[in-house]
Amino acid sequence: MxxxxxxxxxxxxxxxxxxxxxxxxxxxxxxxxxxxxxxxxxxxxxxxxxxxxxxxxxxxxxxxxxxxxxxxxxxxxxxxxxxxxxxxxxxxxxxxxxxxxxxxxxxxxxxxxxxxxxxxxxxPQIVFVRADSPYKSLKEVVEDAKKRPNQVRVGVSTPGSLDRQVMEQLKAETGTEMTIITHDGGGDVMLSVLNGTSTVGIGEIGELRGQLDAKKIRLITTYTDERLPQFADVPTAKEQGINLVVxxxxxxxxxxxxxxxxxxxxxxxxxxxxxxxxxxxxxxxxxxxxxxxxxxxxxxxxxxxxxxxxxxxxxxxxxxx
Known part of the structure; x- marks a missing residue:
């Protein structure tokens, strides 16, 4: 040995x-x-x-x-x-x-x-949308979901993933119903958002870096206590009145x-x-x-x-x- x-x-x-x-x-x-x-x-x-x-x-x-x-x-x-x-x-x-x-x-x-x-x-987990999405914040996603139950489609990774879990918490905390689409991993979630299958995605910066740099996707929220220094213009969920830290x-x-x-x-x-x-x-x-x-x-x-x-x-x- x-x-x-x-x-x-x-x-x-x-x-x-x-x-x-x-x-x-x-x-x-x-x-x-x-x-x-x-x-x-x-x-x-x-x-x-x-x-x-x-x-x-x-x-x-x-x-x-x-x-x-x-x-x-x-x-x-x-x-x-x-x-x-x-x-x-x-x-x-x-x-x-x-x-x-x-x-x-x-x-x-x-x-x-x-x-x-x-x-x-x-x-840190973040919420992202396609660059041409009308959503500018998680608050807007929630407001739309209240108006149109189950019409907002959220892409997450596997059924046992933390992002899948957090979506259940988000729905419960906000009194909304959203359609949750599971995938094999974060790369598939990103493709789902890009091709319009999902209107919103949950992921991490590392798996999104290429599309972020190409300005194909846009961050709208972070599930952190404070804003990420690397993305200081992106508000936290807490700042939008949604008490979620992941x-x-x-x-x-x-x-x-x-x-x-x-x-x-x-x-x-x-x-x-x-x-x-x-x-x-x-x-x-x-x-x-x-x-x-x-x-x-x-x-x-x-x-x-x-x-x-x-x-x-x-x-x-x-x-x-």
């Missing part, structure tokens, strides 16, 4: 006399590691993992491959991980969806059949029984990659908020989150689609 990988090893000089980043995993047992997501290509976790590995590889000395295991709102991905060897060769990109799907759908394998590893970020986490889990030295390597690498100035420039642009939790902290967080979700589902009468 590998030793604890806490010693940074310098790997020589790069061109122009610049030191390369230290390799943290020189004796890691795998040269290639698979990162699984239930998200469709272009979805939030897919984009997140593919961006992360650009900066993780130089730090760890490991090659990463992202694999999309779609179906069952994360149920297939969780089953895939639960049946994989607990040797550090495969991990899962975690979001609230994998807890919610476990609680709502009761699949054969749930989040409890996986080992939490680390949490990396909180990812905190979506992004982390990693692995098969049950991961050796402690494997986990320690990832805890070390996660802290290092969050400190990387180049990665920091990228994740700050996408409004990701660093929220590192080690394995013990993340496990406690997930247990608390699951209890909160159970109470939430009961309060709002939420069941799986």
């Amino acid at each position: 590998i030793s604890k990988i806490k010693t940074a090893l310098l790997v020589g000089l790069a061109t122009a006399g610049i030191l390369a980043q230290p390799v943290l995993a020189a004796d890691y047992p795998h040269k290639t590691v698979k990162l699984v997501t239930h998200s469709s290509p272009g979805g939030g976790t897919d984009v997140f993992l593919r961006e992360l590995i650009k900066y993780l590889t130089p730090i760890t000395g490991v090659t990463y491959v992202v694999e999309n295991v779609r179906g069952g709102a994360g149920a297939k991905a969780m089953a895939y991980l639960a049946g994989s060897p607990a040797d550090g060769s495969v991990f899962y990109g975690t979001t609230p969806s994998y807890v919610n799907t476990s609680l709502l759908s009761k699949p054969d394998k749930t989040y409890e059949d996986l080992d939490p590893v680390v949490n990396l970020f909180q990812d 905190r979506k986490f992004r982390g990693l889990a692995g098969p049950k029984g991961l050796p402690r030295d494997i986990v320690a390597a990832w805890e070390d690498a996660a802290q290092k990659v969050l400190q990387d100035p180049k990665f920091k420039a990228v994740y700050e642009k996408d409004a990701l908020i660093p929220s590192y939790l080690n394995q013990e902290q993340y496990g406690k967080f997930l247990a608390g989150f699951a209890e909160e979700q159970k109470a939430f589902f009961t309060k709002y009468g939420i069941t799986a689609d």
